[in-house]
Amino acid sequence: MNKPDEIGCVRAIGEAGTWHAAHKPFSDPACHRYLIGMGAMMSLLPQPPAMVLDLGCGTGWTSVFLARRGYEVTGVDISPDMIFQGNRNKQRAQLANLRFMVADYENLSFGGMFDAVLFCDSLHHAVDEREVIAAAYRALKAGGICLTSEPGRGHVAEPASLAGGRNSAAVEKDMPIRKIFALGRHAGFRDFRAYPDAAAWVSQLYGTGKRPKPFILFRALRALLSYCRHDNGICVMVK
Numbered sequence: 001m002n003k004p005d006e007i008g009c010v011r012a013i014g015e016a017g018t019w020h021a022a023h024k025p026f027s028d029p030a031c032h033r034y035l036i037g038m039g040a041m042m043s044l045l046p047q048p049p050a051m052v053l054d055l056g057c058g059t060g061w062t063s064v065f066l067a068r069r070g071y072e073v074t075g076v077d078i079s080p081d082m083i084f085q086g087n088r089n090k091q092r093a094q095l096a097n098l099r100f101m102v103a104d105y106e107n108l109s110f111g112g113m114f115d116a117v118l119f120c121d122s123l124h125h126a127v128d129e130r131e132v133i134a135a136a137y138r139a140l141k142a143g144g145i146c147l148t149s150e151p152g153r154g155h156v157a158e159p160a161s162l163a164g165g166r167n168s169a170a171v172e173k174d175m176p177i178r179k180i181f182a183l184g185r186h187a188g189f190r191d192f193r194a195y196p197d198a199a200a201w202v203s204q205l206y207g208t209g210k211r212p213k214p215f216i217l218f219r220a221l222r223a224l225l226s227y228c229r230h231d232n233g234i235c236v237m238v239k
Contacts, residue, residue, distance in 0.1 A: 018081075018085070021058060021059045021082075021085065022059045022085040022088070022089065024058075024059065024061045025038075025061060032199075032202075033199035033200075033202075033203065034061075034199070036198050036199040036202050037120075037149055037197070037198055037199045038062065038065055038120075039198070040149075040195070040198035040199075040234060041118065041120070041147055041149060041234060042065075042066070042069065044145075044147055044195070044234065044236055045066075045071075045116050045118075045145075045147065046115050046116060046145070048069055048070030048071045048072075049070050049071060049072050049097070050071055050072070050115035050116060051071070051072045051073075051074075051113065051114045051115050051116075052066050052071045052072070052073050052074070052114065052115065052116045052117075052118055053073075053074050053076065053110065053113075053114045053116070053117045053118065053136075053139055054066065054073060054074065054075040054076065054118045054120070055076050055105045055117060055118065055119055055122060055123075055132070055136065056076070056077060056078075056105055056119060056120075056121075056122025056123070056125065056126075057075035057076060057077050057082075057086065057100070057120075057122070058077055058079075058082050058086075058122070059082050059085040059086050059089065060075045060077075060082075060083075060085070060086030060087075060089050060090065060098075060100060061089065062075075062118065062120045063075035063086065063090075063098055063100070064086075064089050064090065064093055064095065064098065066118075067090075067093070067095045067097050067098035068093060068095065070097070071097070072097050073097065073098045073099070074098075074099055074100075074101065074114075075098070075099070075100045075101070076100075076101055076102075076103050076105055076108070077100070077102065077103075078102065078103065078104050078105070079102070080102050083100045083101070083102045086100040087100055105122075105126070105132050105135060106126060106127065106128055106131040106132050106135060107131070107135070108135040108138070108139060110135075110138065110139035111138055111139070112138070112139070112140065112141050112142070113139060113141070114139050114140055114141065114144060115140075115141060115144050115145075116140075116144060116145050116146070116147060117136040117139055117140055117144070117145075117146045117147070118147050118148075119132075119136075119146075119147070119148040119149070119150065120149050121149060121150060121151070122150075123148055123150050123175055123180070124150050124151055124172065124173045124174070124175035125172075125173075126173075129173075129175070129183060130183055130186065130187075133146070133180075133183040133184060133186075133187045134186075134187045136187070137184075137187040137188055137189060137239060140239045141239070142239060143238065143239060144238075144239045145236055145237065145238050145239070146184065146189065146235075146236070146237040146238075146239070147234065147235070147236055148175075148180055148234065148235045148237075149197070149233075149234050149235075150175035150180065150232065150235075151174065151175055151232055152174060152175065152176040152177065152231040152232025152233070153174050153176050153231050153232070156172045156173065156174055175232075176231035176232060177194045177231050177232065177233060177235055178231055180235045180237075181194075181235065181237070184235075184237040188239070189237040189238060189239055190238060190239070191237070191238035192235070192236070192237055192238075193235070193236040194233055194234070194235055194236075195233050195234040195235075195236070196233045196234075197232055197233045197234070198234070200232075
């Protein structure tokens with residue numbers, strides 16, 4: 001997404017879209033996927049009250065979840081309108097351990113402050129993802145982790161991505177695990193781990209709708225093949 005479009009994205013999505021974004025994950029039909037994914041990421045984070053930097057946080061639902069768990073959270077987004085919604089969510093939840101700030105995550109000046117940096121479906125909107133990962137590296141303490149959950153290969157060709165591009169002039173990118181790790185190595189990260197997309201695996205194993213899915217071993221195999229084909233999931237990089 002180019003930066004002017006990202007800054008003004010709330011105006012582009014309209015009143016209904018703003019309400020939906022402000023009330024995620026519960027406003028979304030895929031709420032279960034968000035909750036599963038968030039649970040998986042929280043299982044990989046250090047224990048609270050660790051300091052977490054949530055980059056590209058949008059309206060801040062991920063930041064609110066982490067703060068309610070007991071983390072000291074800083075949520076960053078380039079859109080003032082998104083951060084306005086984030087602060088409203090903060091006030092509703094009465095969270096003293098959460099702050100939001102308007103900033104471009106490609107030009108952050110944090111130095112060695114955080115135990116973890118989180119990208120939840122936000123890195124693939126960066127104009128220069130190399131600069132973003134470098135900024136995340138600088139923001140971390142020694143031994144801190146960068147945690148990403150991003151779409152893999154084929155994302156830009158999906159109908160939702162194509163529609164988003166038409167409606168808001170957004171630029172979507174594939175952000176597979178191999179690319180994220182290459183960016184991390186360039187920034188200086190020293191240890192790398194990858195995990196499957198928990199929400200996608202649960203959908204494959206449990207199924208959706210009324211039609212039963214095939215035998216569980218076939219479901220597990222299909223989930224594994226999807227993981228390999230799309231090269232997506234949760235990445236952990238250690239400073």
